[in-house]
Amino acid sequence: MNSEQNKQLQEWKLKYIKLNPILLIFMGLILIAFGIVSQTVDINYEYISTRYDEICANKIQCSITIVVPSKMKSPIFFSYEVSSFFQNTDKYFNSIPYDLLYGNLDFDISICDQYKSNREMGKIFSVTNKTLEQDEIAIPCGIAAYSYMNDEFTLTKDGNQILITDKGIAWESDKEKFTNINLDKQWIDMESERFINWMRPSPLSKFRKLWGRIDQDLESGTYTVNIQIKTNDAFAETKKYFLLHNNGQFSDPILVITLPCLCVGPFLIIFGLINMIYWGKKQNLIKKYRIY
Template identity: 30%
Template sequence: MDLDGASSPTVSTGVQEIPGRSTQRGAFYQFTQQNLPACKPVLTPAAIIATFLLMGLIFIPIGLVTLRASNSVVEIVDRYDMDCIPEEYRNNKVAYIKDDLISKNCSRFLKVLKPMKAPIYIYYQLDNYYQNHRRYVKSRSDLQLLHGLGYNDTSSCKPLESSHNLPVVPCGLIAWSLFNDTYKFSRGPSELKVNRKNIAWKSDRDHKFGKHVYPFNFQNGTLIGGGKLDPSIPLGDQEDLIVWMRTAALPSFRKLYGRIEEDLDVDDVIVVHLKNNYNTYSFGGKKKLVLSTSSWLGGKNDFLGVANLFVGAFCIFISIIFLLLHMKNPRPYGDMAYLSWNRKNIAS
């Protein structure tokens, strides 16, 4: 075998000649052979302890800041579904909610315990309501919401795609079960105006619901689900429907109803005149009214702050454990005696 012949493109094996391997050391070759320069940190005990300690010192202040932002949000939560039923119907709530001849008017009194700066967001909260059910989520037609009667394939809306042999716009279970409780607010003799504009996502209003699509044959069947829609207003302007049709991922959820754009002071008493129309009694659901302010982080949610505090405290705890273990059993860096093939010698 001739190793000095540089001009020969092959390597002789005595039995068979195979092409010689390229000796190029380009970037692609270095990448495939993992020869590119890279940062290879040496994980010494001191570096690991310092890293965990630094992570703890970073996460704990972040957790304290986010938790303080969440605690600065003022909320008033009032469950009204049980108290707004007359005494004589407490044992048969479903019959009460289905009887259109019975008045559904109800008044609630909410006391403001802390100052609430405008805007004050109004939410309705539903519990034990599974909007994430597969059949429920699929029961809609996004193309019909955008194009109206011009789109005829509404098979995904079954069993609520038509009524009296006429198509329904909007079709499907989600629209059919539209929330229809209403709220009015007053403070003393004056009414608090509720701004119900721009409560839905702008992307939904502009791109998912047609500005020239109007409700048609909606809630005209024998079984009425929830609220009705004004047939003279296009779907793109009916923001209650748009908010409702963005389905929730969890069985307890809040949806925006409107905004009060006046400050509320301590000890103010807010009178809520509501209509208890929506049927949550058939499936054991709960209804709550929520008034809430907001912070730079959004609404009230302690999870992010608690999670950061937990991670920070855990990192500091681990760094202390590692430090104690290192002080008890120090190991010299680079000691060859600790290699696996030398451990027998150490044991002997």
């Protein structure tokens, strides 16, 4: 063994960080077990899901009767679910003008692609009901904003409306960033938590987003969900559902608990095995050339 090889091995010995492969494998097994258990526990949560795009087809307004089988304790979350809708494509993701959403008019307008002006976005009135200049830049613009799922829902029981608030449904980190510019020129309130939730892209083609929360118990019985359809042609091929559930602020537990655990767990196990083999070979190499 020459001096150059000895020098390289000495440098490797100093730089190499030994990771405990047994610990990595153990952590991976724990994550996989936790992911499986979390999905099993999720079945015990109370939720009511109803597909409404077929019932409300070709209608502007419709009403759907649902039955709450047992008392649901507050807070209760109202979500919508969309399937066969892709927010995870490069074109969709790159069309989100974050500078504009964060209150800065100095942004690259080419990001908005074919949905730049109020005319292209199909927007006529501002948040304050003022007429928008059709050739002005839409605030906000882009494919993501154009496809905003803005159906509206009300919940009633025996003719009495139950309050569904839009407060406390978005991530605090998002709410701190989204900033209105001029409501007289905006077609939507960019600080609306419903809009903020929509602008957080989903990694899957089927996803849920929080629409509101109910801060009172719902007694068992028959309820009516009144729906005002406002979505555009972006949802022509999608399936739409509304849900009542009490499984916390995260409307889709499989995305925040189960899926990450089942993805990271196997990775840690594989990495642990690779580390074990790699470290073992290096140790044999060190012993062979008696590097201490």
